[in-house]
Amino acid sequence: MSNRVRIADVAAAAGVSTATVSRALSSPGVVGAETRERVMAAVLATGYRINGAARDLRMQQPRAILVLAPNLANTFFSRIIAAIQDVARQAGLAVQISDSRAGTEVLEAIVQSGRADGILLLDGALPPDMVRNWTLPVMQLCEWNDGYALPGLRIDNSAAARVAVDHLADLGHGHILHVAGPPENVLSHMRQAGFDAAMSARQLSAVVHDGGFTIAAGAAAAHVWADMAERPTAVFTASDECAFGFISECYRLGFRVPRDVSVIGFDDVDFAGHFIPPLTTIHQPRARLGRKAAERLVGALLNGAPLGTGYELIPPHLVVRESTAALPR
Amino acid sequence: MSNRVRIADVAAAAGVSTATVSRALSSPGVVGAETRERVMAAVLATGYRINGAARDLRMQQPRAILVLAPNLANTFFSRIIAAIQDVARQAGLAVQISDSRAGTEVLEAIVQSGRADGILLLDGALPPDMVRNWTLPVMQLCEWNDGYALPGLRIDNSAAARVAVDHLADLGHGHILHVAGPPENVLSHMRQAGFDAAMSARQLSAVVHDGGFTIAAGAAAAHVWADMAERPTAVFTASDECAFGFISECYRLGFRVPRDVSVIGFDDVDFAGHFIPPLTTIHQPRARLGRKAAERLVGALLNGAPLGTGYELIPPHLVVRESTAALPR
DNA sequence: CAGTTCTATGTAATCGATTACATCAGCCTG
C-alpha cells in the first residue's frame, strides 16, 4: 500500500476536521467556499486518494457484480460483458470478471472474498454442489445447469435448432449434418436435441458428428463430411466459429459454399455477416441478453429483494444470408 | 444489502466470540476441533457471508486492478484481459473492467472510487490532463499517449510497418497502398509513419488512404482501391479486421487475393489463420503483452514500490500466410 | 506440587471514511 495518506492528514494540512474534508469532497455545496478551496489544495498537496474499502464499509451499499465466464478470450462473451458493464456503471457498481475455469478452489476463494455482491454466471459446467452453496444472488446467462437451481436468461436453443432445420428443409435439403458442440456442454445437448426432434418430425435423414465450438472443430468436421459416401447437402453447426472452420476447410478441399453444401451457424458473431460467404446463422442478441440479466441482478441488489426463480427464454431468430441456398433439383 | 448477518451473529449462534469465528474461518488450525464445527454449523445456519469491505479495510492490502479499454466488445482485447486476469488472480487481486469511452465524468468517478489500486490503460485517446491527475499507479498497454507521461508496454508499431513493407517489396511489389487506421489514433500514426519511412527509404510508390480498424472501413477501402487508375499490387491494412473487410469486398467485386492483390493485416487475431485466404499479418503477442503489463503493475502494488517510467517496446513479428504472393513479372 | 509452558479463547483496539448530533457565530425580527 503506497497510499499512506488518510483523510485525517488532509484535514490537518487544511486546518479543518475530517468531517469537513469528507463533506468538501462528497457534497461541496455545504462547506464554505474558502474552506473548500483550502481542502482541495490540501488534497492535491498531500496526494490524497480515498480508501474505497473504508468508504464502502461505512456506506453499506453493494459494490460490484462478478461475471464468471468459461473462457474470457472467447469473442462471444465480449459484447455481453460490455452490456453488463454498461448497466452496472449506471448503478454505481463495479464489474469484476473472472475465468470460471480457474479451478474450484480459486473460484471459491474469489466468490467468498466478499468483494462482489452478486454473480452473473455464464458457465453451466461448474460443480452444482459448489454453486448451490453460494449465498449471494446468482443469475445464469446463456449457459445453464438445472442442478444449480438458479434463475436465468437464455435463448431457446432447441427452438433455434428447429428454425435452422425448417429453413434448410424449406430450401429442399433432406439429408442434413449437424456438427454438434462439445459433448459435455448443455448448449450442445439442447441444440442437438432440437435438431433431432425437428429432423424426425419431418422424417428427414439426420447425421450428427460430435464436434465443438471452435474453428478447429469445424475444420475437422469438414474432412469428416468430405469423406462421407453420401454427403449431406446441408450442415448445421453448433457455433459460428465452427461454421467458419468448416467452410474454410471445405474451400481448401475444393468445395464451395453454398454451391456444394449449405451451412448454418449459431451465434451471429460480429464477423458472420462479413464472412465469405456471409453466414446464415441463428442470432443471439448478446447485448440484450447481457443487459437484461444485469438489470435483473442489479435491481435485486439495489433494493435488497430476492432475484426470484424465473427463467426467461428468448425466442430464436434466424438471419438468412448467403451460406445457404436451395438444393438444385 | 440483503446480507444482514454479521460475524457477531455467527459468534452468538455458536456461543463463542467474534475472534474465534474469524479464526475458525481464516486459520482453522488454531481453534479446537469441536469449536470449529460449532462455528461452521453456525455459519451455515445463519447464512453468513463475509463483508469484503470490512475485511479489506482491516487487512490493508491492494484489492483490485482496473482495466480500461476503449471498446470492450472488440475481440482484440479479450485475450489480453484473460491474461491480465490470470496474473491478478494469482496475486489475490480482483480484475475490474470498464469502458474507457464511457465519458470523462463517469470514468473519473470510477477511477476515484478507490475500489481499484492500479490501472491498466489500453486507450491513448483520453484527455491527458485527466490521466495525469490520477494518483494511482497506471500502466499503458498497446495504445499510449506521450501526454500521459506514464510507463507502458507495446509492440514497436513503426518497425512493424517496416517489416510489412520489406516483405511486400521482397515479393516484388513496388506500388503499395496503406489503408490507415482512424486518423486520431496513435497506432494509426505510428504504423503510417513506419510505412511512409520504409517506402521512401526504398523509393517505392506509396498511397495512403484514411480508413479505420473496422471491417466496414476495409470494405470501403476496397472500393477506393478498385476505382484507382493504377491499382497498387499490394495493400497493408491497419488491422486484421480491416484486412478481412478489404478482402471480402474485393471478392465480391470479382477480385481474388493474392492473385489480384496481396494483403497484409495487423494484430494476428485468432481468426487470421483461418480466413480465406489465411492472412499474412503482424503478430501481436496479446497474452504476453497482457501478462507482462499485469505482472509489472501487480508487482508494484504488492511491494508498494513505484512503477518506474520505463517503456518497453516489443519487436514486431511477421506471420507469413497466404494472402501475400510474389508479383508475377 | 510449585512453577513453567502450551493451547484455546476472549477482550478490545484498529483500519479510514461518513454522518448524526452538538456547537458556535452571525444575523434577523419583533
Add this chain to the structure above:
DNA sequence: CAGGCTGATGTAATCGATTACATAGAACTG
C-alpha cells in the same frame, strides 16, 4: 436587545472483520 434561526464546522459513534494482547485452564517438569 433577547430569542430564534441559519450556515459552517467540529466531535465522536459507526460500519464489520482482524489480531495483539490478556487470561484461564490443562499439561508437563523437576
